[in-house]
Amino acid sequence: MTDLSAFAITKRWPAKHPDRIQLYSLPTPNGVKVSMMLEETGLAYEPHTINIGANETWTPEFLSLNPNGKIPAIIDPDGPDGKPFGLFESGAILVYLAEKTGKFLPTDPALKYETLQWVFFQMAAVGPMFGQLGFFHKFAGREYEDKRPRDRYAAESKRLLGVLEDRLATRQWIMGDAFTIADMALLGWVRNINGFYEAGELVDYASLKHVPAWLARGLARPAIERALNIPARP
Known part of the structure; x- marks a missing residue:
């Protein structure tokens, strides 16, 4: 052992x-x-x-x-x-x-690094921006009278969703036909923006077509459905 x-x-x-x-x-x-x-x-x-x-x-x-x-x-x-x-x-x-x-990560060098760039896109941009929007819209930051911080993060989050919308316009997944770690990195954050953070209206989520369809495909995967509740919440 x-x-x-x-x-x-x-x-x-x-x-x-x-x-x-x-x-x-x-x-x-x-x-x-x-x-x-x-x-x-x-x-x-x-x-x-x-x-x-x-x-x-x-x-x-x-x-x-x-x-x-x-x-x-x-x-x-x-x-x-x-x-x-x-x-x-x-x-x-x-x-x-x-x-x-x-x-879930291509072995072809070019495709591998293309996948990694989208993982890093989530790490560097989507996560920090969506998280700040959640703070200023739903959590303690919502009490701030000055809405400029919230609006700044909302505008940037909307722009980032637009980047994903363009990427997914001709693809089933971030990398095309193959589901990869790039999708896994992004699914939870996109799910949260219109769900837990209740910020869909601020980012005009309803105007998107390809991002919601991609999200639905991802959440329909049995492994993803299970993972959303692991570990169990306290």
């Missing part, structure tokens, strides 16, 4: 199945990226619910795996050279699992 005792996080969240990938997460737009990938690939894993509302990411045990204090993070008991390996940052984890399994 694999020994994960070198990872301090396992003291607070013990591994019942140490020979499986350990997932420390919550079903947020960032968290479900990794749940999606694990469900789609069929890799054996053990999910651990990290209650971000109770600031569990700022405990010493969690910080020992991710010093940035954010979900998700993983421990792979069968990492490089067969040794246990810890990793944080959802984009990095997607690429790691894609290369580990040989799935």
Whole structure:
């Protein structure tokens, strides 16, 4: 049996199945990226619910795996050279699992980097902008009298959705016929903008055609449907 005792996080969240990938997460737009990938690939894993509302990411045990204090993070008991390996940052984890399994990332160099550019597009643009819009529209920021910050993020989020709308005008998925980690990176965030964040009107979501159709296709995948509730919320 694999020994994960070198990872301090396992003291607070013990591994019942140490020979499986350990997932420390919550079903947020960032968290479900990794749940999606694990469900789609069929890799054996053990999910651990990290209650971000109770600031569990700022405990010493969690910080020992991710010093940035954010979900998700993983421990792979069968990492490089067969040794246990810890990793944080959802984009990095997607690429790691894609290369580990040989799935959902093209092997052709040009297509591989084209896929990665859309993953990074989500990481650098969609996630930060949509997240800020959610804060200023739904959470504490909605109490601010000055609506310029909200409107700035709404305008940029609308523009980013337009980029996706153009990309998907002639494609079933971000990369064409193949479902990839680029789709997984984006699905949760696009789902949130018109759903949990209740910001559809601000970004004129109703005017979009191809993005909603792509989102519906993605959410209809059984693995994606399961992943949206993994780990279970506290």
